[in-house]
Amino acid sequence: MAESLSGSSGSDHATLATRFNKDESRVDWHDETLWFIRKKRDKAAWQIDEGEQLGETASQIKNNVLGNLYEYLLQFEENARANGIHVHWASTPEDHNKLVHEIIAKAHISRVVKSKSMLTEECHLNEYLESKGIEVIDTDLGERIVQLAGEPPSHIVLPCIHWKKEEIGDLFSRHLGTPEGNSDPQFLTTAARLHLRRHCMSSKLAITGVNFAVAETGEIVVCTSEGNADLEVQLADVHIACMGIEKIIPQRKHLGVFLRLLARSATGQPITTYSSHFRRPRSGQEMHIILVDNGRSERLGSNDFRNALKCIRCGACMNTCPVYRRSGGHSYHYAIAGPIGAILAPGLDMKQHADLPFASTLCGSCSNVCPVKIDIHDQLYKWRQVLTKNDHVSETKKSGMRAMAMVLSRPRLYAFAGGATRWLMKYLPFVISNGLNPWYKQREMPMAPKQTFSEWYLQKKKSK
Amino acid sequence: MKNRTEILERVKKNQPEAVPLPVITVAGSGSQDLAQKFVRALGNIGGTAIEVRDWDEIILHITDRFSPTSRWISMIPELGNPSVYTEFSKDPRMLENVSVAILEGHFGVAENGAVWITEENMGDRVLPFICEHLVLVIYASSIRDTMHQAYEYLNSSSYSFGTFIAGPSKTADIEQSLVLGAHGPKTMTVFLLKTMNK
Numbered sequence A: 001m002a003e004s005l006s007g008s009s010g011s012d013h014a015t016l017a018t019r020f021n022k023d024e025s026r027v028d029w030h031d032e033t034l035w036f037i038r039k040k041r042d043k044a045a046w047q048i049d050e051g052e053q054l055g056e057t058a059s060q061i062k063n064n065v066l067g068n069l070y071e072y073l074l075q076f077e078e079n080a081r082a083n084g085i086h087v088h089w090a091s092t093p094e095d096h097n098k099l100v101h102e103i104i105a106k107a108h109i110s111r112v113v114k115s116k117s118m119l120t121e122e123c124h125l126n127e128y129l130e131s132k133g134i135e136v137i138d139t140d141l142g143e144r145i146v147q148l149a150g151e152p153p154s155h156i157v158l159p160c161i162h163w164k165k166e167e168i169g170d171l172f173s174r175h176l177g178t179p180e181g182n183s184d185p186q187f188l189t190t191a192a193r194l195h196l197r198r199h200c201m202s203s204k205l206a207i208t209g210v211n212f213a214v215a216e217t218g219e220i221v222v223c224t225s226e227g228n229a230d231l232e233v234q235l236a237d238v239h240i241a242c243m244g245i246e247k248i249i250p251q252r253k254h255l256g257v258f259l260r261l262l263a264r265s266a267t268g269q270p271i272t273t274y275s276s277h278f279r280r281p282r283s284g285q286e287m288h289i290i291l292v293d294n295g296r297s298e299r300l301g302s303n304d305f306r307n308a309l310k311c312i313r314c315g316a317c318m319n320t321c322p323v324y325r326r327s328g329g330h331s332y333h334y335a336i337a338g339p340i341g342a343i344l345a346p347g348l349d350m351k352q353h354a355d356l357p358f359a360s361t362l363c364g365s366c367s368n369v370c371p372v373k374i375d376i377h378d379q380l381y382k383w384r385q386v387l388t389k390n391d392h393v394s395e396t397k398k399s400g401m402r403a404m405a406m407v408l409s410r411p412r413l414y415a416f417a418g419g420a421t422r423w424l425m426k427y428l429p430f431v432i433s434n435g436l437n438p439w440y441k442q443r444e445m446p447m448a449p450k451q452t453f454s455e456w457y458l459q460k461k462k463s464k
Numbered sequence B: 001m002k003n004r005t006e007i008l009e010r011v012k013k014n015q016p017e018a019v020p021l022p023v024i025t026v027a028g029s030g031s032q033d034l035a036q037k038f039v040r041a042l043g044n045i046g047g048t049a050i051e052v053r054d055w056d057e058i059i060l061h062i063t064d065r066f067s068p069t070s071r072w073i074s075m076i077p078e079l080g081n082p083s084v085y086t087e088f089s090k091d092p093r094m095l096e097n098v099s100v101a102i103l104e105g106h107f108g109v110a111e112n113g114a115v116w117i118t119e120e121n122m123g124d125r126v127l128p129f130i131c132e133h134l135v136l137v138i139y140a141s142s143i144r145d146t147m148h149q150a151y152e153y154l155n156s157s158s159y160s161f162g163t164f165i166a167g168p169s170k171t172a173d174i175e176q177s178l179v180l181g182a183h184g185p186k187t188m189t190v191f192l193l194k195t196m197n198k
Helices: A013-020 A024-047 A051-067 A069-082 A093-106 A118-122 A125-131 A141-148 A165-175 A185-202 A228-234 A254-266 A296-300 A306-310 A316-320 A322-327 A338-348 A365-369 A376-389 A395-408 A411-427 A453-463 B002-014 B034-044 B055-065 B147-154
Strands: A086-090 A111-114 A135-138 A205-208 A212-214 A219-224 A238-244 A274-278 A286-292 B048-052 B071-074 B098-104 B107-109 B114-118 B133-139 B161-165 B187-193
Touching (some): A013 A322, A024 A051, A024 A254, A024 A316, A024 A322, A051 A254, A051 A306, A086 B002, A093 A125, A093 A205, A093 A238, A093 A286, A111 A125, A111 A185, A118 A125, A118 A238, A125 A135, A135 A141, A141 A165, A141 A185, A165 A185, A185 A228, A212 A254, A219 A238, A228 A274, A254 A274, A254 B147, A296 A306, A296 B002, A306 A338, A316 A338, A316 A365, A338 A365, A365 A376, A411 A453, B034 B048, B034 B187, B048 B055, B055 B133, B107 B147
Parallel strands (some): A086 A286, A111 A135, A111 A205, A205 A238, B098 B133
Antiparallel strands (some): A219 A274, A274 B161, B107 B114
């Protein structure tokens, strides 16, 4: 595995992106792969006639959820309990992890299987359980690949999108004993199927995420393409489902709206292969749901940032983002990468994630593809202001901004600076394009225009 | 309980003014042949849909497609052969070597090739996921156009566990190469019964 993709702790987005950018052909490949998925999404979205209206409906349902979350949470809890499900509440990741561990400890189990759950990534559940001597096997193929490599996922839907098949072949030959040099996807998937089937067959406890939780019925819906969540849950004595409190939807019929949107936005499929509705545990099985807050209730009170809670985790904003595609998911150093991660992360820890809202061109493509109409690029812009006000922006960036503000607010100085810059670009380009100016990294010096706009304008006026 | 009270208090304090729920407008394509639409949709996602006139035709197709020496489990009395399996043990692991599972779905969805099936028709909840080849039978007349029409039906349903299954288990996690049979069935065949009305 390329060194540049791991070991992301302690560095900011720009530094990590620079590392990713060292291998240009790899960046191009990563970029093209994600753009290919973006195009599949477009095709799927255009196939449904009322696509635009569907997104608007989804957005309105989520708006309704935000304004009634208290009532819906109580309703969900009551109905889930009546269905025979144990419901737990966790304010923090620590509370969540402790709850999971208590359930595992009570069952006297030392190994568990887990299907994809971004919430457990957010809470660093695997690390916690491992510190308690519990082995966690991620059963989603992409997640298992990054887990074997000791990395976090780099994408919420496509966890190992940054891995090449030859590297996966090497990884499997080391960990699963496949023959060296075999990198055929069909062969490797079959090897993983056998390896993971063995774990599903022998695990008494299964952990899953939750895509939607229905207040009206107390049921949860889990979507996968592989069927790993279903297989592991139906073979286990205990099922733990972990969810953020914003995953609630009011009524069952609203699933019709969201299931039409989720897979189309994510990968361009009309629906995920499996959309399983868990309402009551299987006979003899124990089922738990953990409702996690971790900053969500605080965000709910923010006019500027509460909309991010509408996210259904489809990943469309990542696939389309020109920065994500060229900097890789690990450059965001947070469980959720890309534009949506960049507006979620600072809400949890402003200081640690202060760099992320700046990792954007503000082109707005993310907001454009979002199936539930989150104003992602507006929020990125608003976070920049909040971060600057709270002194979480570097002195270099601040002094640059101050200088720019000073020049832009003084017309004469602006006219002089424009001319001077043009002169410099022409005669002393190294003054601008050098290692001290971060803008010129991976960029080429543009040609300086022959005259300033003012000169051109005055000349035009005269010649009339 | 401290967590619960604290979270609920914060949510109550911070939630914005409530807005009403939207009305879901259901656009249906009306006169289209939904069975044909279903066949195409399932084909596009790696499954196979076959229109048949009666149960005998289904038996012919299955014996033609799957090895008779492997383990088959049917949960459909009308099929006659193989007869309905009744020997489920408490341990779902005993089903690991099932090659072909033949189950009746409740209805299909034309726009995405999904079939809705609940626990009552599964024999054991694990069966549709652990078998190597999944065969589902639905009445052609049961096919609904979109997911909205599907949930109109499901609104009054009181299942304990139900799932939409759309095609074989699949993954594209290795360089976006599509591979069928990631964890679950490697094939999914749906028979659309045309004659008998239900």
